[in-house]
Amino acid sequence: xxxxxxxxxxxxxxxxxxxxxxxxxxxxxxxxxxxxxxxxxxxxxxxxxxxxxxxxxxxxxxxxxxxxxxxxxxxxxxxxxxxxxxxxxxxxxxxxxxxxxxxxxxxxxxxxxxxxxxxxxxxxxxxxxxxxxxxx
Numbered sequence: 001x002x003x004x005x006x007x008x009x010x011x012x013x014x015x016x017x018x019x020x021x022x023x024x025x026x027x028x029x030x031x032x033x034x035x036x037x038x039x040x041x042x043x044x045x046x047x048x049x050x051x052x053x054x055x056x057x058x059x060x061x062x063x064x065x066x067x068x069x070x071x072x073x074x075x076x077x078x079x080x081x082x083x084x085x086x087x088x089x090x091x092x093x094x095x096x097x098x099x100x101x102x103x104x105x106x107x108x109x110x111x112x113x114x115x116x117x118x119x120x121x122x123x124x125x126x127x128x129x130x131x132x133x134x135x136x
Contacts, residue, residue: 002061005057005061006061008054008057009054009057009058009061010054012050012051012053012054012057013050013051013054015047015050016046016047016048016049016050016051016052016053016054017047017050017051018047019043019044019046019047019050020043020044020047020048020051021047022039022043022047023039023040023042023043023044023045023046023047024039024040024044025039026038026039026043027039027040027044033088033092034089034092037085037088037089040081040085041081041082041084041085045077045078045081048077049074049077049078052070052073052074052077053070053074055070056070056071
């Protein structure tokens, strides 16, 4: 039974390492911000999650103690990665909409939102009103 669990832990470590490597490579090599955003938020999160699952299986098996640290790390990782990715994507959309000084890969127009008669959730209406600057 121990050999089977050790093989499972080894598989999870290799799988987690492969996901982390692919996610890191995507972060370094993809061309624009919105495509680079998928590397750390998807693949690297799965990679670290796989390694943490292996750790949660290994330590109770060999030291006869269970710790909630790995479970808490996994919980915080899976909660914080999508929220931070959402905030980065929203700021990217706002920079495109405002035509601020942005990198060369930033397009000048927003694509049409999906659906008939809908608008982007970050802008709330068809005209974005910034009361601090008076710009529409």
